Amino acid sequence: MNYKDTLLMPKTEFEMRGNLPKKEPAYVQRWQDSAMYEKVVKQNEGKDTFVFHDGPPYANGNMHIGHMMNKVIKDVICRYKNMEGFYTPFIPGWDTHGLPIENAIQKLGVNRKAMTTAEFREKCREYALEQVHKQMEQCIRVGTFADYKHPYLTLMPEFEANQIDVFAKMAMEGLIYKGLKPVYWSPSSESALAEAEVEYHDVKSPTIFVKFAVKDGKGILDNDTSFVIWTTTPWTIPANLAICLNADYTYALVQSEKGKLIVLDELVDSLWEKFGLEEKEVLQRFKGSELEMVTCQHPLYDRESLVILGDHVTAEAGTGCVHTAPGFGMDDFVVGQKYGLDIYCNVDAHGKMMEDCGEWLAGQYVDDANKTVTMKLDELGVLLKLEFITHSYPHDWRTKKPIIFRATDQWFCSIDKIREKLLSEIDKVNWLNEWGHVRIYNMIRDRGDWCISRQRSWGVPIPIIYCEDGTPIMEKEVFEHISHLFREYGSNVWFEKDENFLLPEGYTNEHSPNGIFRKEKDIMDVWFDSGSSHTGVMKERGYPYPVDLYFEGSDQYRGWFNSSLIIGTAAHGCAPYKTVLSHGFVLDGKGNKMSKSLGNTVDPIKMVNQYGADILRLWATSIAYQSDVRISDEIMKQVAENYRKMRNTMRFVLGNLSDFKSCDVVETSKLEGVDQYMLVELNQLVKGYKEALNQYDFSEANQLILNCFTNTLSAFYMDFTKDILYIEKADGLRRRQVQTVLYHYAKTMMKLLSPVLVFTAEELHDHFHCDENKAESVFLEPKPELLNIDNAESIKAYYDRFLMVRKDVMKALEDLRNEKVIKSNMEAKLTICFKDEYEDMAQLVNDLKQLFIVAKVELTDDLTDLVEFDTAYMKAEKFNGIQCPRCWNYYDEDEMEGELCHRCHDVMNG
Numbered sequence: 001m002n003y004k005d006t007l008l009m010p011k012t013e014f015e016m017r018g019n020l021p022k023k024e025p026a027y028v029q030r031w032q033d034s035a036m037y038e039k040v041v042k043q044n045e046g047k048d049t050f051v052f053h054d055g056p057p058y059a060n061g062n063m064h065i066g067h068m069m070n071k072v073i074k075d076v077i078c079r080y081k082n083m084e085g086f087y088t089p090f091i092p093g094w095d096t097h098g099l100p101i102e103n104a105i106q107k108l109g110v111n112r113k114a115m116t117t118a119e120f121r122e123k124c125r126e127y128a129l130e131q132v133h134k135q136m137e138q139c140i141r142v143g144t145f146a147d148y149k150h151p152y153l154t155l156m157p158e159f160e161a162n163q164i165d166v167f168a169k170m171a172m173e174g175l176i177y178k179g180l181k182p183v184y185w186s187p188s189s190e191s192a193l194a195e196a197e198v199e200y201h202d203v204k205s206p207t208i209f210v211k212f213a214v215k216d217g218k219g220i221l222d223n224d225t226s227f228v229i230w231t232t233t234p235w236t237i238p239a240n241l242a243i244c245l246n247a248d249y250t251y252a253l254v255q256s257e258k259g260k261l262i263v264l265d266e267l268v269d270s271l272w273e274k275f276g277l278e279e280k281e282v283l284q285r286f287k288g289s290e291l292e293m294v295t296c297q298h299p300l301y302d303r304e305s306l307v308i309l310g311d312h313v314t315a316e317a318g319t320g321c322v323h324t325a326p327g328f329g330m331d332d333f334v335v336g337q338k339y340g341l342d343i344y345c346n347v348d349a350h351g352k353m354m355e356d357c358g359e360w361l362a363g364q365y366v367d368d369a370n371k372t373v374t375m376k377l378d379e380l381g382v383l384l385k386l387e388f389i390t391h392s393y394p395h396d397w398r399t400k401k402p403i404i405f406r407a408t409d410q411w412f413c414s415i416d417k418i419r420e421k422l423l424s425e426i427d428k429v430n431w432l433n434e435w436g437h438v439r440i441y442n443m444i445r446d447r448g449d450w451c452i453s454r455q456r457s458w459g460v461p462i463p464i465i466y467c468e469d470g471t472p473i474m475e476k477e478v479f480e481h482i483s484h485l486f487r488e489y490g491s492n493v494w495f496e497k498d499e500n501f502l503l504p505e506g507y508t509n510e511h512s513p514n515g516i517f518r519k520e521k522d523i524m525d526v527w528f529d530s531g532s533s534h535t536g537v538m539k540e541r542g543y544p545y546p547v548d549l550y551f552e553g554s555d556q557y558r559g560w561f562n563s564s565l566i567i568g569t570a571a572h573g574c575a576p577y578k579t580v581l582s583h584g585f586v587l588d589g590k591g592n593k594m595s596k597s598l599g600n601t602v603d604p605i606k607m608v609n610q611y612g613a614d615i616l617r618l619w620a621t622s623i624a625y626q627s628d629v630r631i632s633d634e635i636m637k638q639v640a641e642n643y644r645k646m647r648n649t650m651r652f653v654l655g656n657l658s659d660f661k662s663c664d665v666v667e668t669s670k671l672e673g674v675d676q677y678m679l680v681e682l683n684q685l686v687k688g689y690k691e692a693l694n695q696y697d698f699s700e701a702n703q704l705i706l707n708c709f710t711n712t713l714s715a716f717y718m719d720f721t722k723d724i725l726y727i728e729k730a731d732g733l734r735r736r737q738v739q740t741v742l743y744h745y746a747k748t749m750m751k752l753l754s755p756v757l758v759f760t761a762e763e764l765h766d767h768f769h770c771d772e773n774k775a776e777s778v779f780l781e782p783k784p785e786l787l788n789i790d791n792a793e794s795i796k797a798y799y800d801r802f803l804m805v806r807k808d809v810m811k812a813l814e815d816l817r818n819e820k821v822i823k824s825n826m827e828a829k830l831t832i833c834f835k836d837e838y839e840d841m842a843q844l845v846n847d848l849k850q851l852f853i854v855a856k857v858e859l860t861d862d863l864t865d866l867v868e869f870d871t872a873y874m875k876a877e878k879f880n881g882i883q884c885p886r887c888w889n890y891y892d893e894d895e896m897e898g899e900l901c902h903r904c905h906d907v908m909n910g
Contacts, residue, residue, distance in 0.1 A: 003886035006908065007726045010655025014767040018647055020612020024759045028140060037145040040082050040779045041089050050086035051543050052078055055552040055560045056093035056154065056530050059131040060100045063138045065631060066553065066586045068604040072620040073583065074551060075144040079755035080693050083783050091537060093152040096128040097459040098526040099189050100398055117457050118495040124458040125155055138605055142613040143758040152537040154529040161487035162536035163529060164463050166571045168479030175414045175570055178472060180343050182333050183451045185406035187351025188399040191455040192410050195447060195558060203393040203402065206370050207232045209319065209384040210377055212243055212296040212305055220290060225253065225260040227296055228384060230318035235369035238357045239325035240298060241341045242306045245288035246313035249320055255281040258384065264320025271319060275384050299382045310335040327407035330448060345407040366404060411453035411462055411522065418570055419444065425565065425575040432581040432696060433626055440557045450566065452525045459523030461494040465502060466518045467511030477504055531563025534576035550577040554584055581696055583625040589632025602631055614757045615640050621698035621756050642706055647760065649709040650749060652718055653742045654767055656725045662771050666740040668789050677799035678741045680792045681712050682748055686784050689752055705752055720853050727887045729907050743770055748784040805841055808869035809852050812876040821878050826889060829856040829879035833863055834872045855879035855890035
């Protein structure tokens with residue numbers, strides 16, 4: 001007889017191999033067809049809310065691996081909160097304005113010069129919508145749940161109208177103004193930039209030391225004296241209007257073979273060595289304050305350079321005499337205003353020198369002008385030294401090209417007026433990355449006013465109309481009218497209609513006696529778009545303000561977190577978020593930053609098609625995401641191996657529940673001690689899992705699950721219960737007891753896995769046939785509840801100690817296997833004498849054989865031939881008994897009933 005046919009082997013259609021790339025798209029389609037997101041959210045309507053605001057990715061190109069990590073983690077947070085019973089809607093968003101889209105459609109062949117601004121903007125809009133659709137499909141493919149039927153886009157009319165309302169409120173409170181001051185200017189983008197749009201890279205720059213001859217020494221200095229200035233931007237020398245000293249520093253007048261030179265006293269020796277000068281006689285010393293208002297002759301032009309004083313002058317580099325061009329630097333601008341200097345700018349929007357620089361220089365790009373100016377200064381005999389240094393220099397984060405500081409008329413948001421309020425709000429926010437609080441606090445404390453105007457076409461217009469005399473109209477009724485127009489027609493109405501349409505009907509203004517008006521051509525910084533999304537999306541759709549959580553990359557402390565804070569506080573009086581969490585960047589397997597030029601970028605969709613989205617999701621939630629993280633094929637293979645362990649364990653669990661129904665569940669009080677222990681451990685897992693996810697520690701939650709699968713279930717409980725599940729009578733009490741444990745694990749594990757392994761959890765639910773009235777989806781099943789187990793603490797304490805004994809037993813058996821005495825533990829006999837603190841393990845005497853999976857266990861008080869272990873004295877040897885052909889266990893002869901053991905005989909014969 002083939003006894004194998006009499007065994008109750010696992011039965012399930014849940015496959016061992018995941019085949020995720022093949023299976024997952026069908027689940028995506030099923031969820032979309034059944035409106036699963038809507039059902040999941042609706043089940044918690046009326047309950048406590050958890051509102052998570054999505055920071056919008058930019059709508060251009062495919063989602064990269066950093067985007068996907070971000071979207072997966074957001075999805076896990078929302079799924080977990082939904083599972084916990086919170087009403088957790090999630091509105092996905094996209095940032096749809098800005099220069100990259102303008103550039104992209106021009107590269108596609110759109111000639112912007114051959115069409116009106118409104119027509120060009122319509123092309124931008126069409127392109128942006130295509131990009132949103134593409135990125136949305138990619139987000140859906142990785143299993144994210146969101147309100148994709150009603151996303152928010154910054155180009156939506158209602159969003160733009162809210163943005164105008166926010167701008168208007170800030171303007172009416174005096175926080176918006178127009179001014180001429182130096183700003184970050186990108187010649188490559190032909191536009192002003194905000195601090196958040198600037199990144200720093202090392203560049204090699206010329207640095208020059210130049211003599212400025214004294215013209216009027218005010219009775220203190222002779223005209224044969226020169227101040228020595230130093231600069232790393234020779235192209236700004238033509239715009240020099242002053243030389244700035246520190247009032248409290250000591251300056252030396254030094255005789256040299258190059259004439260009488262004035263530099264900072266403490267730098268004389270090092271500078272003379274640098275200049276290669278041998279004659280060095282200090283003739284006189286002055287405090288900087290004594291030299292104020294001395295004038296010098298500009299070395300290139302027929303104009304004066306005034307000696308002034310400023311606290312920004314340091315002794316760290318240069319000469320202590322700071323070249324000052326108020327049109328090209330904020331420190332220069334501020335000190336220039338103090339002395340009534342012009343804000344002189346002689347560089348155009350393209351970064352080229354203008355005509356008033358002279359024919360010899362006009363038309364040259366600033367980098368080229370560096371060389372030309374330096375050569376001219378050398379030719380005139382005023383150049384003391386030229387050298388090159390490598391230093392950090394600001395670049396346009398989109399074009400990756402250097403920027404300049406350039407004075408232009410721009411619109412600004414005043415930070416000074418609300419700085420203290422902003423800092424106070426920062427202190428109230430829960431910054432989960434501890435350093436995040438310090439980082440954004442310092443940024444807000446130190447940042448200047450925010451330049452919000454851009455000289456582009458594709459964006460939300462700055463809603464300002466000027467009168468005939470240039471006065472900007474900043475009136476509530478006018479702003480409200482423009483907002484209504486934007487809500488009805490979209491912001492393109494600004495470019496399609498004239499000023500009279502954009503103003504309220506019959507509008508007049510004393511500054512326009514002839515009824516002539518002019519509209520602003522600049523658009524708003526896209527950070528103003530996304531920074532107002534708390535109003536344009538969350539408040540617009542009726543969600544509470546502030547929201548519970550913002551979660552984005554660590555670069556957003558200077559970006560979205562920053563702009564949202566400023567606008568939210570200005571418009572609504574407090575920060576738009578209660579809690580802020582951030583993640584790092586994704587690097588390659590070697591820790592290098594990803595770039596197309598290095599060829600080390602990772603396409604998340606290719607990764608999904610190779611491994612499956614669940615593997616990508618498991619990776620995203622198994623890493624220390626708050627710092628920079630790595631991804632590579634090797635890393636993904638390890639993640640896939642962990643997934644395989646979890647999948648195979650769940651397959652065993654389901655396979656052994658094929659004949660089990662919820663009505664077969666045995667009450668916990670009627671379970672064996674070891675079964676109750678397993679349920680206590682399950683309760684501990686649920687508690688630990690919730691604690692980890694409440695702290696957004698996804699890797700800890702995953703590790704708890706993996707440890708449970710690998711150690712508690714697979715290596716312990718499933719190992720010894722196979723004998724019960726396969727051998728015992730189908731409806732026997734002991735088998736039903738074990739199945740009850742597996743039933744609870746199956747139900748709980750499916751839910752615990754569901755926020756991360758969304759496809760696998762749904763597949764498990766499909767193959768879980770124990771509950772006759774199970775929900776349509778695993779995501780509609782109730783959250784895991786703790787099981788009621790009497791004396792849980794003492795049960796846990798007892799079996800935790802038992803596992804210490806088992807650990808020693810495994811060591812003893814391993815020695816026997818290594819010595820080739822036995823091939824498997826089932827052939828072994830154990831003789832044990834428990835140490836005093838473990839002597840209560842003797843009460844398991846009838847179960848030890850099964851728990852240890854050995855042929856026989858004998859307890860003794862005789863220590864002869866026994867080996868000492870931590871918990872007991874033991875002897876492991878081969879058991880010379882008879883093997884039952886059905887259960888493969890070994891028995892003494894008197895334990896056999898014919899060729900079968902007593903147990904198998906009873907099962908076979910009813």
